[in-house]
Structures are given as C-alpha cells and as structure tokens.
Amino acid sequence: MILIRLAGQSLWSRRLTVALTVFAIALSVALFLGVEKLRTGAKASFADTISGTDLIVGARSGGVQLLLYSVFRVGNATNNVTWESYQDIAAREEVAWIVPMSLGDSHRGFRVLGTTPAFFERYRFRGGRALSYAEGARFDDLFDAVLGADVAAQLGYALGQEIVVAHGVASFTEHDDKPFRVTGILDKTGTPVDRTVFVSLEAIEAIHVDWSGGGRSRDTVSAEEVRAMDLTPGAVTAALVGVSSKLQIFGLQRWVNEYPEEPLLAILPGVALGELWDIIGVAESALVGVSAMVVVTALLGMAAMIFSGLNERRREMAILRAVGARPWTILLLLMTEAALMSLVAVIVGVGLLYTGLFFARSYIDTAFGLYLQIGAPSGRELAVLASVVAAGTVVSLVPALRAYRMSLTDGMQVRI
Amino acid sequence: MPTRTDRDAIRLRDLSFTWPGRTGFSLTVPEFSVAAGEKLFLLGESGSGKSTLLSLICGIAAPRAGQVAVDGVDLARLRGPARDRFRANRIGVIFQMFNLLPYASPLENILLPLAFAPERRTSVGDPHAEALRLTGALGLDPDLVLRARASELSIGQQQRVAAARALIGGPRLVIADEPTSALDAATQGAFIELLMSQVDAAGATLVLVSHDARLADRFDRVRDISEIAVTGRAAA
Numbered sequence: 331m332i333l334i335r336l337a338g339q340s341l342w343s344r345r346l347t348v349a350l351t352v353f354a355i356a357l358s359v360a361l362f363l364g365v366e367k368l369r370t371g372a373k374a375s376f377a378d379t380i381s382g383t384d385l386i387v388g389a390r391s392g393g394v395q396l397l398l399y400s401v402f403r404v405g406n407a408t409n410n411v412t413w414e415s416y417q418d419i420a421a422r423e424e425v426a427w428i429v430p431m432s433l434g435d436s437h438r439g440f441r442v443l444g445t446t447p448a449f450f451e452r453y454r455f456r457g458g459r460a461l462s463y464a465e466g467a468r469f470d471d472l473f474d475a476v477l478g479a480d481v482a483a484q485l486g487y488a489l490g491q492e493i494v495v496a497h498g499v500a501s502f503t504e505h506d507d508k509p510f511r512v513t514g515i516l517d518k519t520g521t522p523v524d525r526t527v528f529v530s531l532e533a534i535e536a537i538h539v540d541w542s543g544g545g546r547s548r549d550t551v552s553a554e555e556v557r558a559m560d561l562t563p564g565a566v567t568a569a570l571v572g573v574s575s576k577l578q579i580f581g582l583q584r585w586v587n588e589y590p591e592e593p594l595l596a597i598l599p600g601v602a603l604g605e606l607w608d609i610i611g612v613a614e615s616a617l618v619g620v621s622a623m624v625v626v627t628a629l630l631g632m633a634a635m636i637f638s639g640l641n642e643r644r645r646e647m648a649i650l651r652a653v654g655a656r657p658w659t660i661l662l663l664l665m666t667e668a669a670l671m672s673l674v675a676v677i678v679g680v681g682l683l684y685t686g687l688f689f690a691r692s693y694i695d696t697a698f699g700l701y702l703q704i705g706a707p708s709g710r711e712l713a714v715l716a717s718v719v720a721a722g723t724v725v726s727l728v729p730a731l732r733a734y735r736m737s738l739t740d741g742m743q744v745r746i
Numbered sequence: 747m748p749t750r751t752d753r754d755a756i757r758l759r760d761l762s763f764t765w766p767g768r769t770g771f772s773l774t775v776p777e778f779s780v781a782a783g784e785k786l787f788l789l790g791e792s793g794s795g796k797s798t799l800l801s802l803i804c805g806i807a808a809p810r811a812g813q814v815a816v817d818g819v820d821l822a823r824l825r826g827p828a829r830d831r832f833r834a835n836r837i838g839v840i841f842q843m844f845n846l847l848p849y850a851s852p853l854e855n856i857l858l859p860l861a862f863a864p865e866r867r868t869s870v871g872d873p874h875a876e877a878l879r880l881t882g883a884l885g886l887d888p889d890l891v892l893r894a895r896a897s898e899l900s901i902g903q904q905q906r907v908a909a910a911r912a913l914i915g916g917p918r919l920v921i922a923d924e925p926t927s928a929l930d931a932a933t934q935g936a937f938i939e940l941l942m943s944q945v946d947a948a949g950a951t952l953v954l955v956s957h958d959a960r961l962a963d964r965f966d967r968v969r970d971i972s973e974i975a976v977t978g979r980a981a982a
Contacts, residue, residue: 332861336847343849645844651806652841653911654834654862656827739766 333659337666340646344639351628351635352675358628359679359718362621363711364686369614371702375456376607379521380599382454384579387411387419387586388568390593394609397602400431400568402522403441406499407433410565415592419569422585424578427452430566432534436499440481442527444534444563450476452570455521456701465489466514469530472557475510476528479518487512493527495537505537508553518696532561571596625718629725632671636664636729640736647737660737664730665723672722676715680707754815755919755951756780756803761812763802770979773798775812778974780951782817782918785942787962788955790971796955799975800923803953804837805829817918834863838912838950840941842924845908846896852907853877853891856914866915873914880910883947884940902933909941913948920945922954926961938964 341348380401388396389409398404420428429452432444443449447468450461466489469476477487487493491512497503510529518524539559540551551559573579579598586596647660687704694700707715761775773795780786790796801807802814805821808829814821817836821829833839838859846855856877860867870876881891884906890899891907899907905925912920922941926934938954938961945952954965962968 336850339847339849339854646847648841649845649847649858651830652804652833652839653859654830656830658827659862 333663333666334670337663337670340643340663341667341670347635347639348671351632352671352678354631355625355628355672355675355718355722356678356682358621358625359676359715360682360686362618362625362714363679363683363707365617365621366711366714367683367687367702368700369617371700372614373607373611375520375700377600377603378456379603380453380455381458382452382572383570383599384573384576385571385583385586385596386568386599386602387571387594387596390595393595393597393602394606396568396595396597397599397606399433400570401599403433403443403526407567409593410567411569411594412565412592413563415589415594416566416569418589418591419571419586422582424573424575424582425571426574427572429453429570430531430563431568431570432531432563433567434499435495435497435505435534435537437481437493437495437527438485440478440485440525440527441499442495442529442534444529444531446531449528449570452572453523455519455523459519461519461523462517464515464517466512469513469528469533471511471513472530472533472536472561473508473510473553474513474530474533476514476516477512478516478522478524478526478528480524481527482512482515487515489513489515495527495529497541507550508537508556520695520698520700531563531566535561535563626721628675629672629718629722632668632722633725633728636668636726637732640729640733643733644736644740647733648740651737651740657734657737661730661734664733665726668726668730669719669723672719675722676718680715753782753818754779755782755784755817756953757813757815758802759813759815761802761809761814763798763807763809765798765807771798772978773802774976774978775799775974776976778969780953782951783949785945785952785964785966786954787965787968788953788971788974789957789959789962789968790955791957794971795975795977796923796971798977799971800921800955803919804839804921805833831862834859835865836918838914838917838920840905840908840912840920840922840925843901843904843928845911846899846904848895848897850896851892852881852886852894852896852899852903855896855907856881856891856911859911859917860915863915863917866917870915876914877910880913880944881906883944884909886910901928902937905929905937906940909937909944913944913950916948917950919951919953922952924956925954927956927958934958934961 386396386400388400389407389411391408395405399407416430419425427448429445429449433441435442450468453461464479475493481487489512492509493512494504494506494509497505516523536556539556540549573582583596586594650660684704687702691702691704694702757779758775759777762772764770764772798807802809803816805824809822812822819832821832824832846852857873860870860873878888878891882888886903886906890903896904896907926937929937942952942964
C-alpha cells in the first residue's frame with residue numbers, strides 16, 4: 331500500500347516527463363488497437379461482401395478467380411456458362427432462386443453487369459443487408475441503367491443521365507448507337523456493387539446483336555429495331571444461386587461440378603472469401619507487426635526515462651533505506667511506478683481509441699465502406715492490454731535492478 | 747539467534763570491515779561502546795571512516811568479522827532483511843541535508859518510518875497527533891507540517907522535520923550525521939538544543955557526528971573517530 335502511494339506521489343512530482351511517457355505509450359496502444367480494429371473490421375467487411383448467396387456458379391477455373399470476377403469485378407472469365415446449362419441449373423428442385431450475371435463491358439473504367447431485377451433483391455451484404463436506392467429505382471426499360479454509389483459520385487451522374495457502354499473492359503469502341511439512361515442510384519455499400527453499372531441481361535444481348543468477333547458488323551440494328559428481337563442470351567458469365575434448404579448446398583455443388591455437358595464450377599462464397607483473405611491477409615500481419623514494434627518502442631522509452639531518473643533519485647533511495655526499506659523495496663517501488671504508468675497509459679490509450687472511433691466511424695464507413703463496431707474490448711484486445719502492462723513492468727526490471735544494486739552499495743549515503 | 751550482550755546502546759568489538767570492490771577501503775574498531783541514554787559527540791572529518799562506521803551501526807553494511815551490537819542485538823548475526831527491519835524499528839537517522847522525500851508532505855515524511863517499523867507503529871497510538879506533537883516541540887507550525895510540500899521548506903525546517911521523523915515511535919537510538927552543517931551558525935545551536943531535549947524526552951541514545959567541534963560542549967562525551975577506528979587502504 332505504502333509502495334503504491336509513494337510511487338504515485340513520486341510520479342506526480344515528475345508529472346511532465348511522466349505524462350509524456352505515458353502519452354507515448356497510450357498513443358502506441360491506441361495505434362495498435364486501432365490497427366486491430368481496422369484489421370478485424372476489414373476482414374469482417376470483406377467476408378460480408380456477399381451474403382445470402384449459397385453458391386456462385388461459373389465456368390470451370392479456380393474458386394478464387396471465379397470469386398474475383400463475379401463478385402469483385404476483378405479480372406475476366408476464361409469462359410462462359412451457356413444459357414442451356416444455366417436453364418438446367420435453374421430447373422433443379424434444390425434451387426430456390428438464381429440470378430444470372432453477364433460481365434465483359436465497361437463504362438469509363440467501371441464494370442457493367444447485365445443481370446435481372448432479382449439481383450437487387452437477392453444480393454445481400456454485411457450480414458444480410460439488402461441494397462437500397464439513394465435515388466430512383468431499378469431498371470424497367472431495356473436501356474435503363476442503375477449505378478453503384480461510387481460510379482455516380484465519381485462521374486457526377488444524376489438520374490436521367492445518358493451513358494454509353496464501351497465494348498470490353500479497356501477499349502475505345504463504344505456501343506454509342508444504344509445509349510442507356512440512368513434510372514436509379516444505389517446507396518453506398520462498401521462492396522464492389524458501388525463500382526458497378528447495372529443493366530438488364532437483355533440489354534447486354536441487345537448492344538451486342540450487331541457485333542461479331544469483337545467488332546461491329548455491317549448490318550447495324552438500331553436501338554428501336556432491337557426491341558422487337560428475341561434477346562435471350564446465348565450465355566452468361568456466372569450466376570448467384572440460393573438453395574431452398576442449406577442441407578442441399580453440397581449436393582447441388584457436386585452436381586454442378588460434375589455437370590456433364592460443359593465444365594462448370596460452383597463455389598461457396600464464404601469459403602472462397604476465406605481463401606482470398608488468406609492471400610491478401612499477409613499485409614495485415616505486417617501492419618500488426620509494425621504497430622507492435624511501436625508499442626515496444628514506447629515501452630523502451632519508458633525504461634529509458636526511469637533509467638535517466640535514477641541518478642537524481644539516489645537521495646530518495648538513501649532516505650528510504652535509512653527509514654528501514656530493503657533494497658528489494660526499492661526495486662518494487664520502481665516496478666510499481668512502471669506498472670502504474672503502463673496501466674494509466676493503457677487506460678488512456680483505450681480512451682483515445684474509442685474517442686477516435688466514435689468520431690471517425692461514420693467517415694470511415696462512407697469513405698471506405700469499412701464498418702467498425704464500437705463494442706467492449708474483445709478477449710484478445712484485453713489480453714493485449716494486459717500484456718502491455720506486464721511488458722512495461724518487466725521492462726522496468728532493468729532500471730529497477732540497477733537501483734537495487736545502487737541502493738545496496740550506496741546504503742544511506744546520499745551521493746549526488 | 748540475536749544474542750543480548752549488555753545494557754550498552756552500541757557496542758563494537760574486534761570489528762573489521764572492507765568495502766567490496768576495488769577501493770579496498772578497510773576499517774577496524776577494536777573496542778567502542780555507547781551507554782544507553784548517553785549523548786555522544788563523534789568528531790570526524792570526511793574520509794575518517796565516518797560513513798562506514800555509521801553504515802555498520804545502522805546495519806546497512808555487515809562486518810567481515812567482529813561484533814556490532816545495537817541495543818543488545820548483534821547485527822553481524824542478522825541477515826540483510828532482518829538488519830533493515832531492525833534499523834526501521836530501533837534507529838532514527840538524520841542526514842546532513844536532503845532528508846525528505848520532496849514530493850511528499852512533511853507529515854508523510856515523518857510517518858514514513860512507521861510503514862517499515864511495526865514496533866514503532868504500535869508504540870505510537872495516534873501517529874498523526876504524535877507527529878504534530880513532535881513538530882510542535884521542535885518549533886514547527888502545524889499548518890506547515892500538514893499542508894506544505896517538503897520541497898517548500900527551508901533547510902532549517904527540513905532538518906526539524908527530519909528530527910521528528912527520526913524520533914517518532916521512540917527508537918532506542920538516534921544517529922545524526924552532520925545534521926547542522928547545512929544550517930547557519932545562529933540556528934545550529936537551537937537545533938541541537940531542540941534535538942537533545944526531544945531525545946531526552948524519548949529516553950533514547952544520541953550519536954551525533956560532526957566535523958565542527960564548537961557544538962561538542964553540550965554532549966555527555968566527545969570522541970574523535972580517529973581514536974576509535976583505524977582505517978586503511980589495501981594495496982590494489
């Protein structure tokens with residue numbers, strides 16, 4: 331008890347240096363926990379990119395590749411799924427719903443996705459949240475388009491804007507004879523949906539009616555004429571599938587993977603997301619490592635501060651020895667001081683983190699689509715905090731042992 | 747087991763001591779004793795072995811051979827922690843200066859030994875009141891004792907607080923190491939008077955070390971350290 335009071339008073343008497351040291355540790359702790367929050371938040375957001383979908387079906391390639399092009403709009407499909415195969419899958423009794431996806435075109439760097447209106451009902455993110463409209467509504471007409479939030483924001487589009495779809499992903503040939511009109515703009519989701527232009531599946535077929543082999547054919551079909559044609563697609567890029575019972579997921583997956591007519595691949599989004607995170611998650615370990623080093627640096631700074639104070643405090647130690655304190659007590663006193671500093675630093679650090687989270691959360695959500703939860707510290711975080719206090723105490727053992735030896739040799743003599 | 751010797755407050759016999767390390771400073775005391783209740787003036791220049799002698803009497807350092815009996819207990823036979831405990835319980839120490847923890851109040855400084863000395867703690871009924879009684883007797887304003895910070899006191903006031911700390915709880919022996927040399931001549935005498943009367947009131951033994959022989963005439967006995975202790979420096 332007397333130790334804690336003496337340590338507290340001693341610290342208070344040096345409050346400026348102590349405050350700076352404590353603040354340095356607190357900042358490092360806040361940084362570490364902040365990185366931890368971002369990391370888990372990013373992982374959770376990432377895993378929540380798509381939910382509610384049981385299987386993603388595409389042409390046979392790798393699971394991660396299928397996920398990348400169908401959900402993240404990264405890369406291209408090596409092959410398509412023929413419309414007949416799509417119909418076969420849709421006809422399976424396990425299939426509760428199926429949403430086709432046709433990719434390949436773009437608009438000013440944003441991917442264009444041809445799909446059915448069912449996409450807007452079936453696509454779920456962040457634990458089951460549905461898409462919602464900031465303005466307008468889904469497409470009705472053949473040449474209607476719905477924009478993701480980033481597309482509208484970055485290109486400055488409003489409802490009624492006329493847009494032209496380019497052929498391919500990086501190409502200068504445009505489907506300028508068949509312009510689209512923006513009828514809806516989606517709310518921000520923090521998923522690739524934000525960076526996507528949505529049109530109907532038929533529209534994708536329509537703009538390609540008079541194209542063959544990557545170029546426009548001589549017999550052009552006008553936007554009006556195409557409306558009268560049969561726009562059933564020959565193939566789709568991928569499909570999102572929901573099953574009626576979760577028990578049937580694996581049966582259907584096997585059936586798709588063994589589909590005899592063409593090589594197909596069905597993946598579970600959660601599993602593929604996990605695989606993908608394992609690949610890109612290396613960066614997170616580096617982040618955690620760097621912020622852990624910052625904590626270590628701050629703790630070493632504290633040890634240095636205790637060290638540099640030792641000489642000035644020789645008379646304090648001599649006084650304590652004279653009134654009967656053991657050298658051991660001196661050692662404990664210094665370690666108590668370090669423990670108190672670390673403890674206060676950890677508390678301040680947690681305070682800084684939550685204050686920062688409280689103010690930055692909505693900004694981070696809208697700017698990066700990262701949803702950070704403010705909750706009680708997790709067991710892992712508490713363990714980190716406890717180990718910071720423990721590490722601070724252990725680090726102080728070095729100067730404390732020196733003080734121990736000094737108090738043994740100095741005894742009651744005040745050497746200054 | 748500590749052996750009781752006799753009624754002497756301090757009794758050194760055939761004592762020899764060498765500081766560990768390369769300095770090779772050694773000190774021997776054939777025979778030296780201080781009677782209980784005696785007020786002894788030890789005259790010693792710095793370098794006379796004064797600090798070493800006091801360290802031995804206070805149980806900070808242990809002799810290589812011989813006897814250091816304080817209040818009838820042979821410190822040479824006690825282990826380090828037991829000597830620390832013994833010092834806390836039986837001995838009050840006053841330094842030349844820098845006696846107080848600067849960040850604590852005078853009162854907290856006075857009560858500090860009681861935290862380490864259960865015997866002195868039990869002998870004081872109300873530590874608070876006793877601290878104020880002592881400081882009152884030593885001529886300190888209670889307001890100053892309770893509210894000031896130790897670093898705000900003048901050197902004379904600090905020395906009086908140190909005296910109160912050395913006396914609280916009635917230790918058997920008070921060791922004062924040049925307690926007045928930081929004071930001006932006018933206050934030196936007054937401080938010694940106050941200290942002596944309080945040591946008398948407590949029935950304790952006082953050993954005061956100083957290089958200033960002018961203060962010696964108030965004491966029961968005066969000894970020069972060079973007559974008691976033989977110091978030497980072994981060839982390295």
